[in-house]
Structure formats: structure tokens, C-alpha cells
Amino acid sequence: MLNLGIIDNENNLDATLEGLLKPENYHVSIVDKKEQIQQLDGLVIVMKTKQDFPNIIDWLLACQTIPNVFVWIFSEVLLESEETIMMSLGANDVVTSTANLPHLSIVIKNTFFRLKNLIVEKQEISSMKLLNKENQTVYINGEELLLTRKEFNVLQILYDHKNTTVRYEEFLENLWADQSKENIFLVSNVIFHLRNKVNKRKDIEIKTVRSKGYMLKIENDKQKRNSPFFV
Missing domain, CATH: 1.10.10.10 (Winged helix-like DNA-binding domain superfamily/Winged helix DNA-binding domain)
Structure with missing residues (x-):
């Protein structure tokens, strides 16, 4: 099973995001330590205010040491130059506002679907x-x-x-x-x-x-x- 981590400093995950993600065939967990990144296949970082921006940059830099982890940013506030900076540091997508959460959910589902197929294919080839x-x-x-x-x-x-x-x-x-x-x-x-x-x-x-x-x-x-x- 694939592992999806969520970073939410307030540990109060948006109910809509939780509902969109949890029904899928992967394990969802709250991440609060950088050591946990090594166990993940994907990571959603929640940005509630612009004051969270430096902390998000810190997490993105930590993820650069584990390039196999997909990283998505969900921002509850409108962004300006912050979006470009986060993308340049390795974020795979940045989604703003709750209205765009279905988009984030679809992106994660599609990514994990392809990732799961790649893992299965690699195992089948190696077994031969x-x-x-x-x-x-x-x-x-x-x-x-x-x-x-x-x-x-x-x-x-x-x-x-x-x-x-x-x-x-x-x-x-x-x-x-x-x-x-x-x-x-x-x-x-x-x-x-x-x-x-x-x-x-x-x-x-x-x-x-x-x-x-x-x-x-x-x-x-x-x-x-x-x-x-x-x-």
C-alpha cells in the first residue's frame, strides 16, 4: 500500500480534504517529523496563512533529499510569488482554495495509480x-x-x-x-x-x-x- 502524508501545523485537517483523500487505497497519516518523509510516496502540505510560508520552504528543502516523494501544496490563502517559489523548490502542484480540492484529489489519485503500476511492473520484471x-x-x-x-x-x-x-x-x-x-x-x-x-x-x-x-x-x-x- 502507498503512503500519503499530510502536514497540517494545527493538526486540524480540512474536512473536505480528508473526505477526498481517505477513501482511496492508500494510507493517510499526519506528518510532524522530517524523518517520516522517508516512509512516504506522497506529501500534502497545508498552508493556512502566509506566515506558514517559511516552514513550507523548510519542508520542501527536506523533501529534495528524497526525490521519489511527490509533494503537493494546499493553500487556504491566495498566493502571489509564493507559488512560483514553491514550484521551483520541488512542489509538484500548488492548489489554492477549497473549491479546487477536487483537482488536488484527482492529481494525487492519478499519480498514485501510475506509481502503483510502476512498482508492480518492476516487481514482475525483477521476478523473471x-x-x-x-x-x-x-x-x-x-x-x-x-x-x-x-x-x-x-x-x-x-x-x-x-x-x-x-x-x-x-x-x-x-x-x-x-x-x-x-x-x-x-x-x-x-x-x-x-x-x-x-x-x-x-x-x-x-x-x-x-x-x-x-x-x-x-x-x-x-x-x-x-x-x-x-x-
Whole structure:
């Protein structure tokens, strides 16, 4: 669920604004600390008098450090140069008077609708990928985690032989050619660290095949056979 914060110094949110915003499929909360901005997707700042202007500038400057947050200003007083200044400091829209509140509500709804779709699309794309060869990273639940060179190479070998056993000897021949073929602890050590990074992804599992080696198990692999696991 997306999070919308509202800054209202008097903690007395305009009833019309509250009615327009709360029915939507996102969480609405009053914001009074700048640390809360990091948890938000959007922020409405209420301006009741022109004396609030310096405080609003302060909030807009704080929001510049978190560029992913959309910021809208709702002013209960008519504005002159203040509107231009607030827009130049990062406000996405400035709405004045209660009569224009439906406009603000529609803007927020449209923005959050697109934002939600982008998040879903990103999650779906990430769920189809496993490794990024160029960055030597692995995709875990929408996040891209950095791997060491050995971790990446071991995971790539496992993927190339997915759902089949890769013997210890094959890892050693490809990645530790200068080491004794008895040093299987070199492989098991890398596998240990790999599991700590990939165990949160539910569609893959690195399984131990006793006395033989390891297997990368991919769920529903028949459905994913043509999916771009590598990019």
C-alpha cells in the first residue's frame, strides 16, 4: 500500500480534504517529523496563512533529499510569488482554495495509480530475472544484490545446469583449476554465502546433493523456460 502524508501545523485537517483523500487505497497519516518523509510516496502540505510560508520552504528543502516523494501544496490563502517559489523548490502542484480540492484529489489519485503500476511492473520484471552479468548481481524480490566474482560464477554454473546436479569436480575444474580436486570446502564456502543472499527468493533454492554436489532448483521451470533469467 502507498503512503500519503499530510502536514497540517494545527493538526486540524480540512474536512473536505480528508473526505477526498481517505477513501482511496492508500494510507493517510499526519506528518510532524522530517524523518517520516522517508516512509512516504506522497506529501500534502497545508498552508493556512502566509506566515506558514517559511516552514513550507523548510519542508520542501527536506523533501529534495528524497526525490521519489511527490509533494503537493494546499493553500487556504491566495498566493502571489509564493507559488512560483514553491514550484521551483520541488512542489509538484500548488492548489489554492477549497473549491479546487477536487483537482488536488484527482492529481494525487492519478499519480498514485501510475506509481502503483510502476512498482508492480518492476516487481514482475525483477521476478523473471536471476542474474545481471554486466553488474555481477542477483535479483532478489525486486532488489539487485552484489555478488563476489566467485559467487556469481558458481551461481551461473548452477543456472546453466538448473534442476540437475553439478558435481564438486565441475566447480573445481572451472573455477579453481590450480587447487586440489579434494578441496571441496572451497565450493561449500561460496555456496554458504550464496544461500544467505538468495534464500529470500521463493522460486529458487540451492540444494545439496549428498556426496555429489549442488543443484539449483527452480520452481515451475516449464513455465519459465523462455523467461529472461539473464540480462
